[in-house]
Amino acid sequence: MRITSRSADGVTRLSLAGELDMSSTQLLHDQVTAALDGAHTRTLVIDAVELDFCDSSGIQALVVNHRRVTERGITFRLTNARGVTRRALQITGVLDALSGD
Template structure:
C-alpha cells in the first residue's frame, strides 16, 4: 500500500490510500495517521479510500483506530470515496453509518 499525505490551509489533512489495506499493511496507515496528527494538528483528517483495491477486517479496524486517534487529537474524521470492496466491507460491518463517509470532501 502507498499513502500520500497532503495538508491545506483550512486545517484539512488528507491521506490518499492506494493498494490493499490488510493485515500486512495496517501498520503503514497507523504510522501515517500518527505522523499526520502530530505534525499538523488538523481540524479534519480525511482518509481517501477511492484507491483501495482490497480491505479486510484488519483494514476496517485500522480505519476505526484512525478515527479514534483523530478524535483524541480534536479532529473530525472522514472516509472519502469508499468504493468497491472497501465500501462493501464498511456496509457489512455496519460501519458505513458509524464512520463519517462521503463521496467528496471540499475541505470545509
C-alpha cells in the first residue's frame, strides 16, 4: 500500500492506494499518528479512491483510527470508498460512521 499525505488549512488528507490488509495496517496507523502529532489538524480525511481492497484487519484499522482521531476532538472522514472496499464497509456496518454520513 502507498499513502500520500497533504495538509492545508487544518485539513490533513491521507490518500490510500493499493490494499489495506494485515501487512499494511501499521503504515496507516503510523501516518495517522504523524497527522495527529503534526500541524494543527482539525479534520483528517482518509481518501480511499485508489484503495483496491480492504480486509477485516483494514476495517479494524480504520475503526481504531477513527476512534483515536475523534477522541482528540478532530473530525474524521472517509471519502471515495468504492467497489469491493465500499461493499465490505457497508456489510460490516461501519461505512456511515467512518464517512460522516
